[in-house]
Amino acid sequence: MISRARIRTWSRSPNALVYGLLLIGALLFPSISTFAVGNNTLVGLVADAGVWVLLAIGLNVVVGFAGLLDLGYAAFFAIGAYTYALFASEQLGASPIHHSFHLPFWLMLFVGMFVAAAFGAILGFPTLRLRGDYLAIVTLGFGEIVPRIFRNLNQWTGGINAIGGIDQPTLPICITGPWSFGNDLAIKTSAADCSFSTSDPTAYYILMLILIVACVILVSNLQKSRMGRAWMAVREDEVAASAMGVNTVNTKLLAFAIGAAFSGFGGAFYGAKLSLVSPDNFDFIVSITVLVMVVLGGMGNIPGVILGSLAIYFIEFKFLIDLPQNSVNIANAVGLGFLDPKNGDWPGLNDFVQRLNFLVLGLILVTMMLLRPEGILPSRVRREELRKGVSDEAVADVAAT
Amino acid sequence: MKALASVRQTFAGDIGTAIFSALGIAAIAWIIFLAIQSPTDLFQTLVIGVADGAIFALIALGYTMVYGIIELINFAHGDIFTLGAFLAIPVLGLFGITDTVPFTPAIAGILVATAVIVMILNGLINITIERIAYRPLRNAPRLAPLITAIGMSFCLEGAMFLWKGPFHVIFPDLLPNTQLSFGAYTIGVKDIFVIVAAVILVIFLSLFIARTKLGKAMRATAQDRQAAQLMGINIDRTIAATFFIGAALAGAGGIIYGLYFNTVAFDLGFSAGLVAFTAAVFGGIGNIQGAALGGLIIGIIRALNERYISGSWSDVVIFGILILVLVVRPTGLLGMRVPEK
Numbered sequence: 001m002i003s004r005a006r007i008r009t010w011s012r013s014p015n016a017l018v019y020g021l022l023l024i025g026a027l028l029f030p031s032i033s034t035f036a037v038g039n040n041t042l043v044g045l046v047a048d049a050g051v052w053v054l055l056a057i058g059l060n061v062v063v064g065f066a067g068l069l070d071l072g073y074a075a076f077f078a079i080g081a082y083t084y085a086l087f088a089s090e091q092l093g094a095s096p097i098h099h100s101f102h103l104p105f106w107l108m109l110f111v112g113m114f115v116a117a118a119f120g121a122i123l124g125f126p127t128l129r130l131r132g133d134y135l136a137i138v139t140l141g142f143g144e145i146v147p148r149i150f151r152n153l154n155q156w157t158g159g160i161n162a163i164g165g166i167d168q169p170t171l172p173i174c175i176t177g178p179w180s181f182g183n184d185l186a187i188k189t190s191a192a193d194c195s196f197s198t199s200d201p202t203a204y205y206i207l208m209l210i211l212i213v214a215c216v217i218l219v220s221n222l223q224k225s226r227m228g229r230a231w232m233a234v235r236e237d238e239v240a241a242s243a244m245g246v247n248t249v250n251t252k253l254l255a256f257a258i259g260a261a262f263s264g265f266g267g268a269f270y271g272a273k274l275s276l277v278s279p280d281n282f283d284f285i286v287s288i289t290v291l292v293m294v295v296l297g298g299m300g301n302i303p304g305v306i307l308g309s310l311a312i313y314f315i316e317f318k319f320l321i322d323l324p325q326n327s328v329n330i331a332n333a334v335g336l337g338f339l340d341p342k343n344g345d346w347p348g349l350n351d352f353v354q355r356l357n358f359l360v361l362g363l364i365l366v367t368m369m370l371l372r373p374e375g376i377l378p379s380r381v382r383r384e385e386l387r388k389g390v391s392d393e394a395v396a397d398v399a400a401t
Numbered sequence: 402m403k404a405l406a407s408v409r410q411t412f413a414g415d416i417g418t419a420i421f422s423a424l425g426i427a428a429i430a431w432i433i434f435l436a437i438q439s440p441t442d443l444f445q446t447l448v449i450g451v452a453d454g455a456i457f458a459l460i461a462l463g464y465t466m467v468y469g470i471i472e473l474i475n476f477a478h479g480d481i482f483t484l485g486a487f488l489a490i491p492v493l494g495l496f497g498i499t500d501t502v503p504f505t506p507a508i509a510g511i512l513v514a515t516a517v518i519v520m521i522l523n524g525l526i527n528i529t530i531e532r533i534a535y536r537p538l539r540n541a542p543r544l545a546p547l548i549t550a551i552g553m554s555f556c557l558e559g560a561m562f563l564w565k566g567p568f569h570v571i572f573p574d575l576l577p578n579t580q581l582s583f584g585a586y587t588i589g590v591k592d593i594f595v596i597v598a599a600v601i602l603v604i605f606l607s608l609f610i611a612r613t614k615l616g617k618a619m620r621a622t623a624q625d626r627q628a629a630q631l632m633g634i635n636i637d638r639t640i641a642a643t644f645f646i647g648a649a650l651a652g653a654g655g656i657i658y659g660l661y662f663n664t665v666a667f668d669l670g671f672s673a674g675l676v677a678f679t680a681a682v683f684g685g686i687g688n689i690q691g692a693a694l695g696g697l698i699i700g701i702i703r704a705l706n707e708r709y710i711s712g713s714w715s716d717v718v719i720f721g722i723l724i725l726v727l728v729v730r731p732t733g734l735l736g737m738r739v740p741e742k
Contacts, residue, residue, distance in 0.1 A: 063544070130731050134682075134727055137679075137682050137723070140675075140720075141727075144720045145720045148717045151713070152711075152713050284671075291548075292548055292551065295545070296548070299542070299544065347566070355559075355563045356563065357559070358555050358558050359555070359562075359563065361555050362553065362555030362558075363556060365549065366552035366553060369538065369548045369552065370534070370549065373538055373545040
C-alpha cells in the first residue's frame with residue numbers, strides 16, 4: 001500500500017512529475033510524431049537527442065555530484081565511438097594488422113564503456129589532486145588531444161575520411177509489426193531480419209529509451225548511496241570530507257571514471273546509430289554543449305539535466321537549423337518576400353538567418369544564465385544555497401592534498 | 402590504494418621535478434643537435450616561433466589578468482583578439498587605406514593611430530561584456546559566468562560572421578617585406594616588428610601593474626577582493642580596468658596578427674585563444690611575466706614541431722606538454738604556490 005504521506009511527497013516534488021511526464025511523452029512520442037508528420041524523421045532526431053541525454057547524465061555525475069569541472073568530456077565520447085567503429089567495421093582490414101573484426105554491438109557497447117572508463121581513470125589518477133580549475137584545464141587539453149590523435153593516425157582510423165559502414169546491431173529474435181522491421185505481424189528469428197537500420201530509427205529510439213531509463217535508475221541510486229553522499233561531501237568541502245574518513249582520491253576517481261563510462265556508452269551507441277564516426281564529431285564544442293546542457297538544466301539534478309539536454313538539443317539541432325527556412329516562409333507569408341533574394345551585399349534572408357545562428361545561440365546562453373543561474377530545474381540543495389546567498393565555491397576550491 | 406597515493410605523492414614531488422627537468426634538458430640537447438646540423442635553418446625556425454609566440458603572449462596576458470582577478474576562464478577573450486583585427490580594417494579604411502600600399506613613415510603613424518583607436522574600442526567592448534555578462538553573476542555559482550563567457554564567445558563570433566561572412570578576410574599588407582641578412586642568417590622586418598611591438602607592450606604592462614595606483618589596486622583585488630574593498634578600492638572599477646587592458650592588448654595582438662599574416666577569419670580566435678590560454682597556464686596563471694614567457698615557449702615549440710616533426714601533431718604536442726606541466730608543476734613555470742582559500 002502506498003501511504004498518503006508518500007503520495008503527498010511525490011506530488012510535491014517536481015522531479016517525480018517531470019519523470020512521469022518525460023516517460024509518458026517518450027512512450028507516446030513515436031506514434032504521435034509518425035502520425036502527425038507522416039514519417040519517422042522526428043523519431044530519429046529524438047533518438048540522437050538521447051545520446052546527448054546520456055552524455056549529460058554522465059557529465060552530471062562528474063560536475064554536478066562530485067564538483068569536478070570536466071572540459072574534455074567529448075574525448076571519452078570519441079573513445080567509445082572509435083572503440084565500436086574500429087571493431088565493428090572493415091576499417092582494421094586496411095590497417096597494418098590487415099584483419100577486420102565484426103564484434104557484436106551488444107558486447108561492444110560495454111567494451112566501449114569500459115575502455116572509456118579506463119581512460120578516465122588513467123587521466124584522473126595523476127591529475128585529480130589538482131585544484132578545480134587546473135583539473136578543468138587538464139581535461140580541456142585531453143579533450144583537444146584525443147580527436148587529433150584519431151585524426152592523425154590515418155593508417156588506423158582513416159583520419160579525416162572517417163570510418164563508415166559500421167555494423168548495425170542485430171537481435172537474435174524479434175517481433176515484426178507495423179512499428180518496425182516490416183509490416184506483417186510475425187516472430188522472426190534470423191539475424192538478417194532482426195538487424196537495426198539507419199533508415200528506420202524506431203528500433204534505435206526504443207533501445208535509447210531503455211538505456212536512458214536504466215542509466216537514470218543507476219545514477220539516482222548511486223546518488224543516494226554511500227558513494228553519492230561521499231561525492232557531495234567532497235564537492236562541498238574536501239578537507240572536511242577527508243577528515244570524516246572519506247577517501248577523497250578514490251571518490252573523485254570513481255566519479256571521473258563513471259562519468260567517462262557513460263560517455264563511452266553513448267559513443268558506442270552514437271557510432272552504430274550514425275554508422276559513421278569522424279574526428280570532427282568530437283570537437284571542443286561537443287564538450288561545451290554537454291556542459292551547457294548540465295548547467296542550464298540544473299546541475300546535480302537528474303530530471304533537470306534531462307530537460308536541459310533536450311532543450312539545448314532542440315535549440316541547436318532543430319530550431320536553429322530550421323530557422324532560415326522558417327523565417328523565409330514567414331517573410332513570404334507577411335508580404336516581406338522581397339527580403340528573400342540576394343541583392344548586392346545582402347546575402348538573402350535564408351543566408352542571413354543562417355549567419356545569425358551563432359549569435360542566437362550565444363544570446364540564448366547568456367540570457368538564460370543571467371535570468372536563472374541555477375538552471376531550469378535545480379536540485380533543492382542548490383536552490384537553497386542560492387536563495388540564502390551562500391556562494392558556491394565547490395568547483396572552485398577543491399583543495400589540494 | 403595507499404601505495405598508489407604514495408606513488409602519486411613522489412611523482413608530484415622530487416621525482417616529478419626530476420622527470421620534468423630531464424625532459425627540459427633533452428629538449429635543449431635536441432635543439433643543440435639541430436643547431437649543429439643546420440644553424441641557419443634552426444635560426445629561421447626560432448624567428449618564426451618567437452614572432453608567433455609574441456602574438457600568443459599578447460593574448461595570454463588578457464587570460465592571465467582576468468583569471469588572476471576574478472578566477473574566470475574568459476572564453477570570449479580569443480574572440481576579442483579576432484575582433485581587434487576585424488576592427489582595424491575599417492579604422493584603416495578611415496585613414497584611406499583599404500589595400501596593400503608600400504611602407505612610408507606616414508604609414509607608421511597611421512598604424513600607431515589605428516592601434517590606439519582599436520585598443521580603446523576593444524577595451525570598451527570588453528568592459529561592456531563584463532558589465533552585462535559577468536558582473537551580475539559575480540556571486541552566482543562558479544559555472545554560471547563560465548557559461549556566459551562561452552555564450553559571449555558565440556555572440557562575438559556570430560557578430561563577426563554576420564559582418565564579414567564565413568570566408569577569410571584580407572588584411573592590408575602594410576609592412577615592408579624586406580629581409581635583413583647577416584651573413585647566412587636572414588630575418589624579416591615583419592618579424593622584428595612583431596617582436597619589438599610585443600616586447601614594448603609587455604614592458605608597459607609590467608610597469609603599469611608594478612608602479613601605478615591602479616596597478617596596485619589590481620594586485621590587491623587579485624589577492625583578496627574583500628580586504629581590498631575594505632581598504633577603499635573600488636572593486637568594480639578595478640575589474641573593469643583589468644578587462645579593458647586585457648582587451649586592449651588582445652586588440653593590439655589582433656592588429657599585429659593581421660599585419661603579419663595578412664588574413665583573418667571570424668573563428669580565428671577560438672583555437673588561438675585555446676593555445677594562448679595554454680600559454681598562460683604554462684607560465685603560471687595570474688602571472689604577467691609567466692604569460693609572456695609561456696607564450697614565447699609555446700610559439701617556439703610550435704615552430705620547431707612544424708619544421709622538424711609534423712604540423713598536424715603540434716596541438717597534440719602542446720596540449721600534451723600542458724598536461725605534463727600541470728601534473729608535475731600545477732602552478733606553472735613562474736607561478737607561486739597559492740594558499741588554498
